[in-house]
Amino acid sequence: MRAKIIEILFEKMKEDDKIFFLTADMGINMVEKFEEHFSNRFLNVGIAEQNLIGISAGLANMGFKPFAYTISNFAITRCLEQIRNDIVIHKYPVTIMGTSTGFDNAPLGPTHHIIDEWGTLRGIPGIDIYCPCSIQYASNILDNVIKNNSPAYIRIPKGQPNIKKSEKDLYFSKGTENEKILISYGPIGMNCLEVQKINTKINVLLLNKLHPLNSDQILNYINKFKKIWVVEDHFPQNGIFNSICEIIAKNRIVKDVKSIAPSDYTLKVGNSPNYFWSKYSLDVEGIISLIA
Amino acid sequence: MTNIVDPVEVRKTIIEILFKSKASHLGTNMSAVESLISIYSSININEILSNSINRSRVFVSKGHCSAATCSVLYHFGIIKKSDLETYHLDDSYLAGHVSHGVQGIEHSTGALGHGLSVALGCAIGMRSVNNKNLVLTLCGDGEIQEGSIWEAIMFAQHKKIQNFVIIIDNNKISSITDTHKVIDMRPIKKRFEGFGMQAFDVDGHNTEEITLAIDKIKHSKLPGVIIADTKKGKDIPFAENEPIWHYRNLDVEHYEKALHHLNSL
Known part of the structure; x- marks a missing residue:
């Protein structure tokens, strides 16, 4: 990109x-x-x-x-x-x-x-x-x-993901059920879409603009689904997980929202991002296992 | 160049606003007076007043001398007395560090080591559009301990940025003690020359010497540094060379002493 x-x-x-x-x-x-x-x-x-x-x-x-x-x-x-x-x-x-x-x-x-x-x-x-x-x-x-x-x-992440009709700040890919949604951005977005290919019940919302968020639009998605996972290659406490929790709190709603994200700095070496995606369950297998 | 603004009158103004607002930074304000007068004497004030895109740019990178800057702006007719009198008070835009909320102030500073790079960006922008106006930046001798200052110096020298004038208010006291006791960079002129800059030592309380040096740099086709040898707390006898007057504010007794001395000059 x-x-x-x-x-x-x-x-x-x-x-x-x-x-x-x-x-x-x-x-x-x-x-x-x-x-x-x-x-x-x-x-x-x-x-x-x-x-x-x-x-x-x-x-x-x-x-x-x-x-x-x-x-x-x-x-x-x-x-x-x-x-x-x-x-x-x-x-x-x-x-x-x-x-x-x-x-x-x-x-x-x-x-x-x-x-x-x-x-x-x-x-x-x-x-x-x-x-x-x-x-x-x-x-x-x-x-x-x-x-x-x-x-x-x-x-600007590496890679050139091809996601048709993703020109707007939000990209939504609808699943077959209204229970679970993955919210993500950047290269992890493609992993979420791969998860959806395997489990078509899952909904995916990708963000191209991280801040400030259009709270009303995001709230519409939050309201539609029972369980939310925020998946990101960034710490959750000041990442999108935090932004989503802020929207939930401000609107006084109760939601099941979980974070999938790195938890700390690590001295371990990985030869490619896949190593860390696997370590923090940001890869397809990791996401699938956590949302099962 | 004839100065239309008297440094003693500026110091009286500074004392008035510092006392009225119980504000600090007396020492650094007093050392910078002649440098600021020389800077504003070297540029077209009407272009500052009209906020012309072609105006010369002044950056007060040692943002602590806000009271002196605002007082000089007032004496040059750039801000009104009624605005000046709000210095440091509720609802004013005249903050204790220079703020671009005030007419005539190009850039908000106070965190040291910022203004010079921004000034350099202006000078590079001017060069790109063939604008020959001056970009003048006032830094402190303590401020040049910031690494970012030297990032800007190296690049300005490498690119041979013209009309780029840096004045160091060398009052020889940084925040809590003598600057050389913290990091000894004496003689400062050689430090800048070591980075390939032309540098001039001047009496920082002599506006003619400062303006002459500005003029030399302006006509040299290279950036340049003026090391203005000054005294922190200049002309306020109890505050001269006393680091505590970076922090202390004026009570009635000290205010009257200061004014009495300035009136005797």
Whole structure:
């Protein structure tokens, strides 16, 4: 999805001379053409993420629409105060594009397991958070953030899932019974859809926009089903599990809602995301066993 | 350049608003007065008032000198007296750290090490649209302990960003003690030169020296740093070089002493 989003951004830059692309020395064989074609609107700021965010804020002050690109933990958790003070408090239309999310960088150790970042950011009001579950949504995401003209974070998982008709913020796949629903996002969404193929009774709701949520729409889905599982490659206490519980509590309803998610950082190495998906029951088999 | 604003009058204004609102940060406000006057003397005030996209940008990265900044804005006719008098009080936008809720203030700071990168972004943006105006940033000598400052310095130097002026208010006291006792970076000028920047030592209480250095950087086609040698608590005898006046507010006795001394200058 990263390549798709970057390709679309390149096309947008041809039409909109206010778009400015910045990288913190990431994106080999991908960002070079930006420098070649848009030398006045491209910066590689080096391995200096605080500067990446600060410069983006300054460019927004000058009327540009900056898109700042790097690995998501460097962008979000390292620069949280720059995002809060220099972008969000000033309402600058800076879009942060963070890659290598969840367990995408599985073998690289706990510093690169990015299972906490968007929930941390969610505590700051005034920034929209997206995580495309499909190539279809990824294709439209820049239209959304450019139109909104406000701070945004795009959590970009690896992979190119093909999910037809998933262009909207919510994607619902109906099961044959109204008892159980899985709520998920990002690459785990595909696992949930695989679960549904095996057990067609299951309903699946995938979120492309993580924050803020359209509570009314979500509530409609919550009300329809008896048992809810929130499945995510992120800690539940500030992830979508927390958001769903918040909606339930605010609306004073009683629901059976459970989390399937990582519980802590781990020093164990996994050669691919599958290792951690299996460890935390985020894979197809794990989900099936927990919802049985 | 002739200064139309008298530093002594600005200090009197600062003392008035600090006393009225029982606000702190007296020391850092007093050291920054001449730097702020020089900064606003170097730019087109009308473009600030009209919020022109082409205006010069001023970043007060050492956000603690909000009382001095607001007082200078008032003396330059950018904010009204009635607004100034709300400093630090209920329902005001004039906070104890500079806030962009106030006309003429470009960026809210207070957390140190932020303003310089944002200023650099403005300067890069200006270069992209061939705008030749100045971007001026005031930092503290304690603030340059923040690593993010050096991220910005390295990049500004590498990209040879023009019209990018950094003033270090070198009052030699950080938060609770002498800056050099915490991290000794003396002589500061060599630190910046070591990063490839042009740097100028000036008397930070001499507006002519500061404005001359700003002018030099403006005409040099390179970014530059001005190290303004200042005294924390300048012209308030009981507060000069006393770290506690970063925190303490003025009681009646100290307020009257301060004003009495300023009136004698």
